[in-house]
Amino acid sequence: MLAVLAAVMVLIALLPARPRSATDPALRVSPVDWEAVRDDPRRTLVISWMGIPAYPEARAGSWIQQRLEEHFNVRLRPIFLDWNAYAQRRPLLFCAGEVPDVIWDGDPIGVRNNLRHGFIMEIPHEVILRHAPTYVRLLNRCGKEGWLYSQYRGRNYGVPTFFEGAIRPRISCWRMDWLRRVGITRVPETLAEMHEALRRLRYDDPDGNGRQDTYGWSPNISHWSVMFAEVFAAHDILPFDLMLRDGRVVWGGIQPEARQALALLRQWYAEGLLDPDFVLDSRQNSGQAKFLAGRLGYLYQVNEFDSYDLHNPASLYSRLRAFDPQAELAPAPPLRNAAGVRRGRTWGSAGHVLQFGRHLEGEPEKVVRVLSMLEAITCDETLYLEAQWGRRGRHWEYTPERGRYLLPPLDADKRLRAEELLDGNIFFYPCTLDFTYLGRYQMRAAVEFRDTYRRPEWSMQNVLGKSDVVPAAERYLEDLRRWQTTFYVEVVTGRRELEEFTAFVAAWRSRGGDLLLAEANAMYAELQAIWRRLGVTPEGAP
């Protein structure tokens, strides 16, 4: 039996093989003559639309859906997936022949997967520019790196989305009552001040219980984007991102400043200032629980005003007060670097990608209709607000003191809200226009909070938006990130010597890093070319 099996395998293996590149769908030429495509707005189009709604309970036929259907003379067929299952369920649906007209995708790798498996069509930049010029202008102004997310080998396969306001850095918070108790009167602003605060929170009994049972910080390493991010940012480094140095794209994690940051973290760990359980805390996501339980005095990535709002019983501050009525929570803007400038990581405004099923090559007017929808919603404040939140006066109201608030019965009925796709829904128009429109409907206190603690000029972001846009990322990036994470943790906890950093850099390069960087530099040049073609100026838009 084994011999038969072996013989069959050898026979199959010897079948004439084609090189993988010969089957690359990117070499296929689109049959659509876009110049000849005409969309008659009087004709009702049925458009299936796959994405992830804000609520798992979302239902087809919502108020927002009906509003858009009426306005654009379309019949929308939403296909709701959820964050946990979409990566698994979507390929199954596609394999079963259920490829929708519009496909939302979160990552550039998802776009390439859809392309490789022959599910999506090419859509030239010029077509998007022709039918959605205002949309493109806003994208160029705030999320212009997004053009790479839909790009593959010089061709475009989707419409990038954007979140205007996502240019603010992440921030942290401190237990201010603890800091005062150990003789510190303001939140730390520099690495030296943070070091001193962590030392006192560990050794000076900030909770006054007579036991040495508190730590300042249990670093969250559950995701590369948050791992020691505030300390690296204060060294002007994004350790897991592509950065621009002297006109070249480089990997932040192998720069000399990364080594300096590691040396500092290693020293802090050796001094006992970091919770030794931080690796497991990250695995269980229990850092916040420890903070609430009075074990930690510092927490990273507490970004929104909502977390500090004592009027909101679900806020972090309110929950902290439930544990300790004397607790005081203080937001901390990003730490200052050696030059005294605050620095903090942000994802940036470039968002995700809307793609079109390849079968629309036979119905390209649907693509034009969707582009027209994006353009119209972008240009019309009322329509935009209704596509996001529903109708003012019927679903919501606004005052500067309260911000936007839901009207009865929606304010108390989560299910109804979900079924109507209300309350910040971004399903059919997956962008947020924070500066253009939404800023007018925010609570005054929340606006002041952002302008005080999360100023855009402090932000650092990946030069290509997301490293995943680089083709070699599929093969190497996940392993490299994982390997780098282990190396960093081992250096910080003293399991490896800091001197091994040089060998780490050499190995990082040889294990696919050099190829990644070569492609990243080529992609950066390609991005410049796209920007020139689409009229992007250094300020962002024409």
Add this chain to the structure above:
Amino acid sequence: MAVPVLLYFLIFHYAPMVGLVIAFKDYVMSAGLFGSAWVGVENFARLFGSPDFPRALRNTLTISLLRLTFGFCAPLILALLLNELRVSFYKRAIQTLTYLPHFFSWVILGGVFLMVFSGSGPVNAFVKLLGAKPIPFLTDGAWFIAVLVATGIWQSAGYGAVIYLAALAGINPDLYEAAAMDGANRWQQTWTITLPSLVPTMVTLFILSLGGILTAGFDQIYNLYNPMVYDVADIIDTYVLRRMIGLDLGLATAAGMFKSVVSLVLVVGANALARRISRGEQGVW
């Protein structure tokens, strides 16, 4: 009567094997199984060519062999102990308690064990009470493997014991009566009657266990591992999962086929060995 069973195996076990050709193809979903291009053994070359694969294979074998070494006897010992209990209520309660963990997902158990074995967890609190330093159960490679094997045994021993209990129930009670009349004590009865009677079951289970030698327990490892132990805990399944980020089904199928072929060789080999040693009396077939 056998037709539904045959149909079941045909439809759900044999027909899907056609999908193994994906391992030799540049599989494109829209082109389908037969429309995708042949790429020969390229997927296998990519699988074995990565610098991380030898480590993943080594870790898989290490963890599996340790599980087999320490985990194989555990259900047997538990079944023998349960078999000695005479108070039926107590016996049933213990049996239920020991096989209950089998039904818990590792998503839940992972969270529990992360808490139990963390530096500030109850086990280390006890260690500290004894005046010792906390033990890095989950962040040191050797300790992590020990925890994997021990918690794996804890989870599966009770369920595995059910098979031995069934085999024990099939032993002729006359044998024990005759032994007792000859003056054999409990230990001698176990050694000379119970264990020899269980040998066929043990051989069958051992051969079947060898079939899973390249399956080191993805659920358990995925829910327990962390950056400090990637070096010892990265197994073939976690390695393939990382490759799947690009929906690389050709490579995933190649990995699955590699595991299946190795398992088949081991099962067939072990069965042949068992038959040869027992002169044709033991073995699965």
